[in-house]
Amino acid sequence: MNPTLDRPAPQHAAPLTLRGAAARVLIDNWTGASTVPSRTLYPHQWSWDSAFIAVGLRHLSARRAQQELESLLAAQWADGRLPHIVFNPAVPDGAYFPSPDFWRSSRAGRAAGAPADPETSGVVQPPVHALAAWLVHRADREESRRRGFLARVRPRLGAWHDYLLDRRDLGGGGLAAAVHPWEPGMDNSPCWDRPLQRVDPVPRGDYRRADLDHGQPADRPTDMDYGRYVRLATDYRDAGYDDRSARHAFAVEDPAFNALLIASERAMAAMAEESGADGSRHTARADALTGRLVARLWDETAGVFRARDLAADALIEENSVSGLIPLLEPRLPRHVAHRLLQTLSGPRFTAPGTCLPPSYDLTGHAYDPQRYWRGPAWFNTAWLIHRALRAHGRDQDAARLRRGFLREAERSDFAEYVDSATGAARGARRFSWTAALTLDLLCADPEEPTS
Template identity: 65%
Template sequence: MSALAVRQHSRRPLGADVESADQPPSTSSIAYNGARRVLDGNWTGTSTVPSHALYPHQWSWDSAFIAIGLRHLSPARAQRELETLLTAQWADGRIPHIVFNPTVPLGAYFPSPDFWRSSSAGDLAGAPTAVETSGIVQPPVHALAALLVHEADPEVSRRRGFLAHVYPRLVAWQRYLTERRDLGGRGLASIVHPWESGMDNSPCWDPPLSRIRPADRGTFQRADLDHGCPADRPTDLDYGRYVRLATTYRDHGYADGPDTALFAVEDPAMNALLIASEHALAGIATAIGADPSDHLVRGEQLTTALLKRLWNEDAGLFLCQDVISNEPIRERSVCGLLPLILPGLPEEVVASLVATLRGEHFGVGTTTRLAPSYDLRGAAFDPARYWRGPAWFNVNWLLERGLRQYGETATADALRDELLGTAVTSGFAEYVDPVTGEARGSRDFSWTAALAMDLAVRSR
């Protein structure tokens, strides 16, 4: 078992617990049953949509987090979730951030398949022809998800040949990121679009985005505002820049290179999850009788590069690096805390990360219920607007794992309890106000439900 693997737990549904007449259902039980309702409702038969209204297709890192929760409900269904996603992998190894459902009308989501034109614009990069996808990626949570799904029921996994099937695909995905996306030449992967970070609208992207001329507002039609409050969503200016970047990347055939990238940032969260995936792949390799040493060595090398390149002692967390200007981006984002999930960090780095998480900039355990996505004291902080302050469940789930790994049990327990309670009271919201817990974005959001299910089972 890898250093990042969790211990196996009983999968007996929490809803099956018998509650006495004078003892109300526990928060864990309510969360589990609510999460099961959401996941069943968002299941399409082959995968799970994040939200039927706002996100009606399959998303990459969403499916990884969803599989982590689904493993407690149905390991076979969790395996299917990941397998479905991997059928859309490109020949160059990339896993696209969206796999489009052809039965969904084009106007239901933008950018739609006719914008990305993956099967034609991406032909030189090996885009699949049987399905339309986007051309950008999202953080690599997939190997960790695959290992946890396998460990939930190794017998079912071995019978289906699950790990043997996904392992070479996951290795190819890792190598795409470590080789084709090392745009800075210093051993770390770069994102070429803010959407690739998963933290789409973070203030961290404002400095490099300021160089981008936005697409004309009349050239695209946003669909997100039909289903979400404008105050919760990115501005038209930001969206115009996102569209310009995606259009340029598409028109260059989705080719990766330092000479063609208009936006290139080394993101500590993306790279932390890349390293976590190497450790998970070591666990997968061991499970199928392969040699794990290459993954362990790569994990160590990447960790060394992360510490050397992105750690900032004065800020007390990791900073993003603008590869084009070769300057650090001096914004405190929760992405700079996520390396806490990695094993073997220096003690002083761990202590500083935990202090920053608890301190005035993020306030966990003092002023906030959940870790905000951005610095509470930052000039761009907004508790409502997409990734500019609200708390997200997947990020806090990762932080809970990191805290627990380094023996910060009391803080991890408190964060877990807040996650479970807030998931229930917010209606399994996409994200929430970090101080009040007020629901924002979509409701009945799949990764919120899936990760609440995981925490509910692990809290027993």
């Protein structure tokens, strides 16, 4: 049996050439246990990448999609965290930085419960995993039940959420905090410029940027920013990855990170009920998180959610796509959802060169149409907003975004992201989550519930 095709894919009126090309990317980027984001720039397993990849893989192979998530969960730490990178020991250390010999997870993270094997990073990424697991289960319930998929992943996903709601409630307001710009996933966002000013960068000569071997400097974070990333990761490592004792020079509550936690808590409730258990605990947590998100991060004047800098205990006055992702929550207060939809369709997030929402306010002072997360349009955030539009009954807007997404994915050769001003491909090509989410938009049942 071919493991890439061990379950028949749904038949829909989709362009087979685009579907086949997307499937080819995922097959080519498969390592035997998981899928790399890119064969060049990202040669290991990344946390939220694998979640998005599993969403697309479910249309090719339910078993493969389950394995994608299970391989990531197998690297979970005893304290519940899911590390943002799981390292492939067959890849040389010099192929990516920071590499395993920098993170030293099995030694520096021992007290926090890092596994002896495999080596991982010590930071995390947004908690989209339970949502992905629920969608994977729904794709082939028979196969999921036969393999005991939910029974295996639910406890691990529950521990992951508990970690975020306990050890990462650094602001005391009930939201999960990120302690490194890599954790919200939008690494180089202008939202982090002011908090990062407090961080003394590691000198450029003290480390080697492997990302510039495969990416253009104009597309990537500056040396100054990268030096600050390295400093934060070094300090966290040297504190044993202990969230309570570490001195967090950078600590923020990010709207997208917490919105994805809400969506995943609702997915956990659905998984519990599917398994014959009581899902009310997860529903209550999702409802409480929604209230806290609005109370702590909503900016009524700006019409967008904003990140909170915990050191200053103040909202960061930058508008990014992260502040639109809470539209995923169908139970937002009506006036908040209405204002967000206005912002999404207004001049700040309507790009001239693509239908995909830009990563940063087009009118903002730090807008750059091609530099990493400072203006380019990304396919994973577009997929989330497509889902959010459907959750709020904006089916025509969702259909328009879907058409634009598929067009940009095809003409960019499944690029990592695109220039928001011109639509030109940027970053890596044949990028796994772009291919996976293309498959999902081509193949998913349009009536599939979004919550």
